Amino acid sequence: MDAIFEATIQVLSSDGLLRLNTTRIARRAGVSVGTLYQYFPNKQALLFAVMDQHLAMLADTIEKTCDGNLGATVETLAAAVVKAYLQAKMAQAEISPALYRIASELDARELIDSTVRRSTRAIETALSGASDGRFVDTNLIAQTLTAALYGTVPAFCHKVLSPADGTEAERQLTIMFRSYLVAQQRGIAEIR
Amino acid sequence: MDAIFEATIQVLSSDGLLRLNTTRIARRAGVSVGTLYQYFPNKQALLFAVMDQHLAMLADTIEKTCDGNLGATVETLAAAVVKAYLQAKMAQAEISPALYRIASELDARELIDSTVRRSTRAIETALSGASDGRFVDTNLIAQTLTAALYGTVPAFCHKVLSPADGTEAERQLTIMFRSYLVAQQRGIAEIR
Amino acid sequence: MDAIFEATIQVLSSDGLLRLNTTRIARRAGVSVGTLYQYFPNKQALLFAVMDQHLAMLADTIEKTCDGNLGATVETLAAAVVKAYLQAKMAQAEISPALYRIASELDARELIDSTVRRSTRAIETALSGASDGRFVDTNLIAQTLTAALYGTVPAFCHKVLSPADGTEAERQLTIMFRSYLVAQQRGIAEIR
Amino acid sequence: MDAIFEATIQVLSSDGLLRLNTTRIARRAGVSVGTLYQYFPNKQALLFAVMDQHLAMLADTIEKTCDGNLGATVETLAAAVVKAYLQAKMAQAEISPALYRIASELDARELIDSTVRRSTRAIETALSGASDGRFVDTNLIAQTLTAALYGTVPAFCHKVLSPADGTEAERQLTIMFRSYLVAQQRGIAEIR
DNA sequence: GATGAATGAGTGTTCATTCAT
DNA sequence: GATGAATGAACACTCATTCAT
The missing domain is CATH 1.10.357.10 (Tetracycline Repressor, domain 2)
Structure with a gap:
């Protein structure tokens, strides 16, 4: 959960806005996309x-x-x-x-x-x-x-x-x- | 050419960053996508x-x-x-x-x-x-x-x-x- | 168990075939997905x-x-x-x-x-x-x-x-x- | 175009409703998904x-x-x-x-x-x-x-x-x- | 036996880009 | 030079299913 927050920042910093996708965030956070979507209804909500x-x-x-x-x-x-x-x-x-x-x-x-x-x-x-x-x-x-x-x-x-x-x-x-x-x-x- | 510039701004203003795609820009500029790509090597270059x-x-x-x-x-x-x-x-x-x-x-x-x-x-x-x-x-x-x-x-x-x-x-x-x-x-x- | 049957019908009637998923059925039946899967090997079997x-x-x-x-x-x-x-x-x-x-x-x-x-x-x-x-x-x-x-x-x-x-x-x-x-x-x- | 119609029927007949997805239809029709979406706004419209x-x-x-x-x-x-x-x-x-x-x-x-x-x-x-x-x-x-x-x-x-x-x-x-x-x-x- | 968080393959859809005409 | 149909990789998001508790 906080890992997802953290991962979002990291991906944004290292890969840029264009490469900021839910799969990458999830992977970086060490969870699956499904898990990400259990905590945030959609990408926008996360950002x-x-x-x-x-x-x-x-x-x-x-x-x-x-x-x-x-x-x-x-x-x-x-x-x-x-x-x-x-x-x-x-x-x-x-x-x-x-x-x-x-x-x-x-x-x-x-x-x-x-x-x-x-x-x-x-x-x-x-x-x-x-x-x-x-x-x-x-x-x-x-x-x-x-x-x-x-x-x-x-x-x-x-x-x-x-x-x-x-x-x-x-x-x-x-x-x-x-x-x-x-x-x-x-x-x-x-x-x- | 300047029409494409103009169109880019217009689309961005009216449709937002998410809807800013080359097809839309070209259409708004009154040209085809192909033409757009004859003036700019890619979307990035245009922006x-x-x-x-x-x-x-x-x-x-x-x-x-x-x-x-x-x-x-x-x-x-x-x-x-x-x-x-x-x-x-x-x-x-x-x-x-x-x-x-x-x-x-x-x-x-x-x-x-x-x-x-x-x-x-x-x-x-x-x-x-x-x-x-x-x-x-x-x-x-x-x-x-x-x-x-x-x-x-x-x-x-x-x-x-x-x-x-x-x-x-x-x-x-x-x-x-x-x-x-x-x-x-x-x-x-x-x-x- | 009968609750699951009942729930399946209800979800199907109210939410349609596209929204008919096991989670929804389980929730409507007042049980957890896990429980549902203890009674039916898979969704197909339930239907x-x-x-x-x-x-x-x-x-x-x-x-x-x-x-x-x-x-x-x-x-x-x-x-x-x-x-x-x-x-x-x-x-x-x-x-x-x-x-x-x-x-x-x-x-x-x-x-x-x-x-x-x-x-x-x-x-x-x-x-x-x-x-x-x-x-x-x-x-x-x-x-x-x-x-x-x-x-x-x-x-x-x-x-x-x-x-x-x-x-x-x-x-x-x-x-x-x-x-x-x-x-x-x-x-x-x-x-x- | 008619190929897409034809392909839809074929996929439906051979693979069933559950396996009926746009990718499969397009492939069977011998075109790409993109092409399919140039003729039909979405899957529902095609069906x-x-x-x-x-x-x-x-x-x-x-x-x-x-x-x-x-x-x-x-x-x-x-x-x-x-x-x-x-x-x-x-x-x-x-x-x-x-x-x-x-x-x-x-x-x-x-x-x-x-x-x-x-x-x-x-x-x-x-x-x-x-x-x-x-x-x-x-x-x-x-x-x-x-x-x-x-x-x-x-x-x-x-x-x-x-x-x-x-x-x-x-x-x-x-x-x-x-x-x-x-x-x-x-x-x-x-x-x- | 019951739970529900976690999974990840699979889906519909978009869009930058190409290339035959 | 202009066109726009065709492409297909990439994305957001879903959901059947599992398994540690």
Whole structure:
């Protein structure tokens, strides 16, 4: 069962999306196709489940980080979120690129949206509760950060996956997010 | 020929990746499968060509924008790049999501990398030549901006595609890039 | 055990021949597949047994009716056989169409032949012992009646299943059989 | 194309319903599966088409015979219909039993009903126009004859298929139908 | 004796690709 | 150069049957 999850990732990573078929997954998992179909009604459902698990983990990570930084400064928050997200990604380094290949295969739109919405909400809440926070449109800012986070990291992917570059990526993203948030605060100040 | 390109995009948009087969593409293009195979050695090559066209256009856009802003301030540059990239994306609004679906299908890694590299180089050159520029690691900054640009926009995709939200996305991204660049400049100042 | 028989009929009636699989039968019968296979060596044997039961019942019905009408006139006999057969069929109205679907699935040829032979023999005996009987080829006539009986009723099937039409079918078949037998008797008379 | 029709019948006859799969049909027809699927959208459609062809031929036969015997006596009509139907069946001796196996596989109900209805209507018209005809309920009688014809012959099937027995079967059925019709006419006379 | 998870051969169907016309 | 019928390998999925518990 978990073996099937694991096998799906492995096959996807090593053989690619085109060679990802139920027989191969089953063989790699050390079971028969029949067994696979006893646990998942069809291929789509399996891929969906794998996606779901990964995305839920990412959203959890961000939520926990945000919850743990209520009352902190926005700079601290930005650093914490970037760090947590990157760590989560790197912990599943092999899975991640594979999943981006699945995502399109069938309608993960809903799934992704829900993950993004959870993260956006968590970040928004954290920004609202920041010790030094004050933003005109907290929701918009949260959306922007989420998009940048979820989008930029995969774009960085091959670089990010090696520890050294991961650290560098974290530094740059943190600087970017921090300066963006500060700019938005200053924006308010300027408006006043 | 261009009809085939066009048809590929259309089929992908309307029927999805799963129903994207050569017969359908040929029919939509108003030619026979045989004809299709006279222009492209195989399906992969066709998809590759379609991808290539789109990515080359994006890289061209960024290069032109960078070339056109040599000597400008980094703030002007940031705004110009964001604006140009978004405009290019929105001009091909229908194509874009379709292509992200293709990208995984076959090894577009190389193709994407080359596009990203072209853009990174162009941005790097522009930053070096900026009237107010001075950065410790211009290349790293250019990489970060490119990743954020190429990654964040698709993540924003469904929002970005409507003109109104497109404008908002542009504003936020511009703010983010500007503040990031300024922060990096200040970083140098602080180091001194 | 009887539950399995019952379940087979039910599944066949409600889900159709294509969805008739051992797992479904077992579940409907409230037992496990394993249990099913402890009573029947394979699916074929199960279907065979179900068929057998039904056909044996039909043959029994005809035999009993024939035995009970030894010495009666051929007209009485004809009426009695038609009535008995129709009653037996209608008593198992739901089963009957289902079984005709099974029949082809596996070699029920032998089974059906044996049933038909039993019925033919019973009818032949009854005709020979009829108070007013005298036929040139009793066996041929018995065969014809059996074929007409076993064949026509299913052909009538959807109509026959409603009581009203059942009565009408009975009337017509009785008339047909009676007049056929009388014609055969008259044939002998004419030959003399 | 006709080769596929032919192959379907052959496979059905020689290998049985259970071994009737598209691959086998294609191979026997001397084409590839792909070709088969270029002419028939799916297996069901193929079987349906084969059924349709056969049933339409039977209904045609009966209609033509009835049309050709307008104004004849009911006795002549009965003999003609039985003869024509048997000839049609025997001409396709191999097909016939095979098709009865298909019939149940999927919803041929409609198809069969339509054939039966066509035949019933033709017989009814012929009875109405018979030179010596006069029946209380022509439709009911036509229905009964159709059911007896369509039902009894297959029940006779293995016997009917050899010429000698075919002749005997024809004699008996003719006697049965003739006497049935005469009995119905007499019924009217008696009522008067 | 009962269970039901595991098996894997077998099925219907699709689709990239070829090649005779 | 254009065509599109033909191909057949490959896939998702089913289900009769087994066997360890």
